[in-house]
Amino acid sequence: MQLSDRVQKMQGSPIRKFNPIAIAAEEKGKKIYHLNIGNxxxxxxxxxxxxxxxxxxxTIGYAESPGDVNLQDAIIDYFAQYDIKLTRQNVLVTNGGSEALSMAFNVILNEGDDVLIPEPYYTNYHTFVTASGGSVVPVQTTPENGYEWATEAQLEAAVTPNTxxxxxxxxxxxxxxxxxLDEMKIVGEFAxxxxxxxxADEVYREFVFDGKKPTSLGMLDDIADRVLIVDSISKRYSTCGGRVGILVDRNPDFHDAVMKIAMGRLCVPTLExxxxxxxxxxxxxxxxxxxxEYEARRDVAYEELMKIPGVVCQKPGGAFYMTIKLPVESAEDFLIFMLEEFEDNGESMMFTPAAGFxxxxxxxxxxxxxxxxLCQDDIRRAMELLRLGIEAYKNR
Amino acid sequence: MQLSDRVQKMQGSPIRKFNPIAIAAEEKGKKIYHLNIGNxxxxxxxxxxxxxxxxxxxTIGYAESPGDVNLQDAIIDYFAQYDIKLTRQNVLVTNGGSEALSMAFNVILNEGDDVLIPEPYYTNYHTFVTASGGSVVPVQTTPENGYEWATEAQLEAAVTPNTxxxxxxxxxxxxxxxxxLDEMKIVGEFAxxxxxxxxADEVYREFVFDGKKPTSLGMLDDIADRVLIVDSISKRYSTCGGRVGILVDRNPDFHDAVMKIAMGRLCVPTLExxxxxxxxxxxxxxxxxxxxEYEARRDVAYEELMKIPGVVCQKPGGAFYMTIKLPVESAEDFLIFMLEEFEDNGESMMFTPAAGFxxxxxxxxxxxxxxxxLCQDDIRRAMELLRLGIEAYKNR
Structure with missing residues (x-):
């Protein structure tokens, strides 16, 4: 029997693929600090x-396909704080931000279309784009430049006729x-x-540091009809396992189309x-x-990171991730070393190799x-283990 | 901006599209017996x-992508009652039977492929097949023959080179x-x-009447590697709003492929x-x-139905639906009459026109x-309203 071409093009998850090695190490009694997943x-x-x-x-019966109206109204009030005015016709409740992304690509992509994504990127974009018959076209960045991507030159260098x-x-x-906001305007003009x-995947919207104010691509009125905002309860409210996401559009044609898919899958769980x-x-x-709390954790992580010779990392301004260039040839090989061979007082740490991004x-x-x-003490210890691990790896 | 060709080919939901007319009638004070949705x-x-x-x-964190292991094990025990032996590697928990269907088609269909479906069919199959770039090819049936479809002649007449x-x-x-079981074997040989x-969409598996025993396509060992079983808590356990479904496969290649999609969408809600x-x-x-209870309801519905001159309906053997040929030209036109014009003591009833199936x-x-x-008294009354409505419609 046939498997589809598109599923054969999909990557396995680079975030989850090293879990079996970690589990094996933990079963042998090693304590592992998990910095490898955004949970x-x-x-x-x-x-x-x-x-x-x-x-x-x-009876727990079907809910309405667009979502519970009380939830829609609460979301409308939340976005009003950003001067983004919505009605229920703009708000679709989804099974996590994941389904919002999946539906958006299904509505807009034909087989052979391209989607520009600055790399490194959240790896599941690749899955969703591929599932809709599209291809990811990366916007190139460098760690030395802090992964900057929203410049006209970088965007124009990446765009294809099928984008x-x-x-x-x-x-x-x-x-x-x-x-x-200036970068958002550059992207708006380009679009x-x-x-x-x-x-606009903004599930970490409020996690911006150093006194900066949260913003949204939804705040630019001249591109309102082409901006699809993905939101979620997973990160802002630490409820990853609730699987409630949002897809906001202000484009009636898009909305009619996405509602066909939403009605097909019936609804999101009532209780969630x-x-x-x-x-x-x-x-x-x-x-x-x-x-x-996340800002304090970032500061701890960054402070400890700067004690490691040879790393390249500009201090990130938000979310709860850092991408870091290490003084090793292969981060995958180094991760396996960290899980299988290295330990300090019975402890090691886990990260995600970035090649999959x-x-x-x-x-x-x-x-x-x-x-x-993790809490600040655990982050400090995990970064210490990273430093000790790199030393041990180089001296092995 | 472009909308995808596939979303433009999708149907709107024929089950939900008359809801606004029903709501308008209810707002005017009419009581409507809803036999139009399987809730x-x-x-x-x-x-x-x-x-x-x-x-x-x-913290409600992410669950495992294949599903909670306790749920997987409970599902394995459930299927063991049908002598269907499964391991956790065969069981994927999904966001409702809907996601199980959607994933299955995404894994097996290329653009331009065909899927045979006996018509009339559950309308959302069309949505899911289309979302994966495929087309529905109907297996023809007739109401006079009780919608029989699983014969070699009907199947061979329908199959295409791209099926x-x-x-x-x-x-x-x-x-x-x-x-x-004989029909299942015919389909197995044909496949x-x-x-x-x-x-194998078996979400109504146990709802078989007249003393028959529930069965499953999963019981045929010679086709185990090509049967994908869809299951759900919605109907058997009256929990439509829980959105927990299951996709069972016994094909490692299929399983590896579908797990890529499952990992992409992360997981199903922990609490559900x-x-x-x-x-x-x-x-x-x-x-x-x-x-x-459903068997008693079927008997009531069928008994009342047989009092209506000109209907064609063979007594169905299971689930909680009947498809009925009415002595009217257009069921859609008749439904609008039932909602907008007809009433008996301030009451009417609602069904789904079958053309969309x-x-x-x-x-x-x-x-x-x-x-x-609905409960038996309500079904009796609803069918009486159907009879009175047909009379009024013919005499209008």
Whole structure:
């Protein structure tokens, strides 16, 4: 029996593929600090479970395909804080930000179309673009330049005749880079010139540091009809396992089209939407407290990183990731060493090799991503283990 | 900006498109008996919410991509009752049966491939097949013959050089037709001859009446590697809003491929899987009681239906649907009459016109689907309203 061409082109997950080696090490008693996946340790706000536990309907029936109206309204109020005015006709609730991305690409891509994505990029973009018959075309960056990408020169060098969309993730995974408003305007002009959709993945929106204010590509009125905003409860509200995402559009043709797919898959779970409604109703002061914690963690991670000779990393401005160039030839080989051979007092640490975040062959081989999703003491220890590990690896 | 060709080929939902007219009628005070959607009124087993309410982890983090292992194990035990032996490597937990279908088609279809589906069919198959670049090719049936389809002659008349799969839903939506073991064998031989995948949508598996025993295409060992079983908590356990489905395969190549997509979308909600685990652990006696209720409802619906002159309907053997040929020219026109003009003591009823369940233009225009998901008294009254409505429509 046949498997589709597109599924054969998909990558396996570079984030999850080293898990078996880590599990084997842990089964032998080694303690591993996991900086390899963006699964926050911050408490899910109690209002989420409280709202769900108060649910007592007799039958848990289908919800409406666009989403629960109370959740839609809470989302509308949340975006109003950014002067982004929405109606229920602009807001589709999805099974995580993942489904929002998947639906967006399915609605806009034909077989053979290209999607511009600055690399290194969140690896699952590749899966979703490929699932819709498209190809990822990378916008080139360098670690030495802090993975800057939103310049006219870089964008024009990357665009192809078949390009139909550009993905902007800000604050960025895996680099932590934050787009400035000027950069957003550059992307907006570029998208208008080439008639592109803009996928604005802003699930880390408020996690911007050093006193900067959160922004959104949705704030630029002249591109409102081509910006598709992806949002989620996973990161802002530390509820990755709730799987509630949002796809915002202000384009009636797009909306009619995406609703065909949304009706096909029926709806998002009723209980998770009840919980998510309470999350979107939380005041910004809640998010401020979470941001402060991530900023402190970033500072610890960066401070410890700068003690390691030969690393290249510009201090990132947001999200909870850093991409780092290491003084090793192969980050994958080094990771296997860290998991299988290295230990210090019975402990080691885990990161994600960054090559899987690149479409360009050969790029990122000596780079890694870390997610600073542990408490500050654990991050300090994990970065110390990284330093000791590099020393041991070089002396092995 | 471009919308994809495939999304433009998708149908809107024929099940949901008349909702605005019904809502308008209800706002004017008319009571409407809804037989138009398969949203059961049976109580969700309390163990579902109880298990969720007992959850108290600090952070609701990502689950494993294949699904929670306890749920996988409960599913394995459930299928063992059918002598279908599975391991965790055969069981993928999905966001409803919908995602199971969507993933299956994405893994097996290339642009331009065909999928055989007996018509009338569950309309969202069209959405999922189209989303993967494929086309639905109908296997022709007639209401006079009880929508029989699984004969060698009908299958061979339908198959095309590009056919890659056949969808079998048993018990059937929208017809209530139940495949016999002999029919399953016919489909199995046909699939082997043409090297097809078999999508076995068995979400109504136990809802078979008249003393027949539930079966599964998964019970045929000689086609195990080509049968993809779709299962769900929605119907068997009256938990449509939980959105937990299952995709079972016994084909390592397929499994590796579908796991790429599953990892891309990360996971299914943690809480819903905790609830679903308890559902799959329920004894068969629970399901027997639900089946008895649906069988009684079918008998009521059929008895009342037979009082209406000119209808064509063979008594269906399972699920909770019937497709019925009415003595009207256009079921859509008649539905609008029922919602906007007809009433008896301030009441009317709603069904789904069946034309949207056909790929063949012009077919099903005088047919409807009803879902007997209300209590017996309400079904009796709804069918009385259907009879009175037809009389009024003919005399208008």
């Amino acid at each position: 926050p340790d911050i408490q899910t706000p109690p209002c989420y479970l409280e709202a769900i536990k108060a649910y007592n309907a007799k 139909k969309a550009i993905v902007c993730i800000t604050p960025g995974n895996p680099t932590g880079r934050v787009m400035t 208008k010139k080439h008639d592109l959709w803009i996928i 939407m009840i919980g998510a409604t309470e999350l979107y109703r939380l005041p910004m002061s809640y998010v401020d407290s979470v941001r402060a 690149y479409a360009t062959p050969g790029k990122g081989i000596d780079e890694i991503r870390i997610a600073y999703v | 059961p009124d049976i109580q969700t087993p309390p163990c579902y919410l109880e298990a969720i309410k007992a959850y108290n982890a600090k 890659k799969a056949i969808v079998c839903i048993t018990p059937g939506n929208p017809t209530g037709r139940v495949m016999t 082997k001859k043409h090297d097809l995948w078999i999508i 899987m905790i609830g679903a685990t308890e559902l799959y652990r329920l004894p068969m006696s629970y399901v027997d009681s639900v089946r008895a 056909y790929a063949t233009p012009g077919k099903g225009i005088d047919e409807i689907r009803i879902a007997y998901v």
